Structure formats: C-alpha cells, structure tokens
Amino acid sequence: MNEKTSTGSGAVRAGSKSAERRVPATATDAPPQPAQRRKSKRREQRRSIDTRLAILSAALDEFAERGFDGASMRRIGERAGLDFTLITYHFSNKDALWKAVAEWGLGEMLGAEVPANSGLSAKDQVRVEFLAYFNFTTANPAFHNFMLRSMYGNEERMRWMIDNYLTRIRESAKPRLVQAQADGEMIEGEPDLLYYIMIGAVSALSSLRGEIELTTGYRLEDPKVQAAFWNIIERVFFR
Secondary structure, three states: OOHHHHOOOOOOOOOOHHHHOOOOOOHHHOOOOHHHHHHHHHHHHHHHHHHHHHHHHHHHHHHHHHHHHHOOHHHHHHHHOOOHHHHHHHOOOHHHHHHHHHHHHHHHHHHOOOOHHHOOOHHHHHHHHHHHHHHHHHHOOOHHHHHHHHHHHOHHHHHHHHHHHHHHHHHHHHHHHHHHHHOOOEOOOOHHHHHHHHHHHHHHHHHOHHHHHHHHOOOOOOHHHHHHHHHHHHHHHEO
16 A cells, blocks of 8 residues: 555645645624624723713712812722723813813703793793702712812802803793793792702702701602602792
C-alpha cells in the first residue's frame, strides 16, 4: 500500500492551501444591522439618563443637608454609588451641578405649564401646574431645604434662580390665578400673595414631613396621605 492510499482520498495534508482556507462567515459575524444599532443606542441613552438622574438625586440630598459650600462632589458620587470621575464627566464642576439640580426641580413647574389653547379652564391650568410641583416635592422632599439654603446662602446664586426660574414661574401663573378668581373658581385675595401662599401650602407635606410623622404618624411616602393632603388643597383654594 503506498503513502497516497494510506492517507485516504478525502484527507487534507496539514500545511496545504486547502487546510488554510477560512471558514465562511456566519450570520453572527455580520456587522450590526440598523435596528440593532438603534436598540443599542437607546440602551446607552437610557443608561446615561439613569446615571444623570442618580447624580441629581444624590446632589439634591447633599446640597439640602450641607449647603453649597459644604457639599462635596466626591461625597455626591458616594451617595449615588458612582465613581467620582463619572460625576465630573456629566457635570464639569459643583456650580454646574447645583444649577442642574435647581433646573430639575423648578423645571417641573415650567414644564407643567398648560398651553393657552389647551381648552382647560384657568382653574384647571393652575391645578395642573401646582399638582406637578406637589408631586415633585413629595417624591423629592429634600428640595425644600435645597431652596431654603440656596435662597439665603449666596446672593449670586439666589439672583440666578430668581432671574432664570422663579420670576418666570410666578409671572406665568399669575394671569391664570387672576382669571380663575374672575371666574369665581378660586379664593379671593391679592394674586401675588395667593401664589406664594399656595407654594408654601403645597410643599408643606414634604417640608414638614419629619414633624408631621412624629406628631401624627402620617408618613409622606403613603399615597393615601398624599391624596388626602391634596384633597385639602383642592377644597381650600379651588371653588
């Protein structure tokens, strides 16, 4: 028997061109299709949004407890369970992060503004806007202390907040309050003062949460307590 027959007619010698031939690419080797790329991009965007929200929430607590000067970017990272470098990736410095926290909270009221052509009555427009603020403050009770420390801690930051948000929110709400009063659907009173009374009342459940829980047993986190509190707001201010 010669060497050729002993190797078998179908055998391939090592080192031959046939042995070096590459295995054809499979479907899994193909570049990502457009739908796959879009899905991957959406996941990345969602992660970025979640990370940003975690940072804002941690920063809100830090600023509320320690004020701007006492707050630490590194400690904010620890609160959020994120590396310090990730905090500075999203927010270049502490001032930028402070402004982002203010925009997050005050933007809730600006974002809740109802278009004039919405078909809602002036009373319902006011209700929607203040309910949005109520929902945000109950979900983020540290916002009250954040505002207090911001308003009395530094004149420059206070002026930034007033010029960029607080004046705009009040001036937007005032005509709706005036119209709702004229319609007989809100309590009477000087509109500017009424606005601030409502701000104080709506945020009371979150700003006084510790005292309320200790003296009454009502807990801010209880949806039934939130519903009962808002029901009182409705009956006090709206007709």
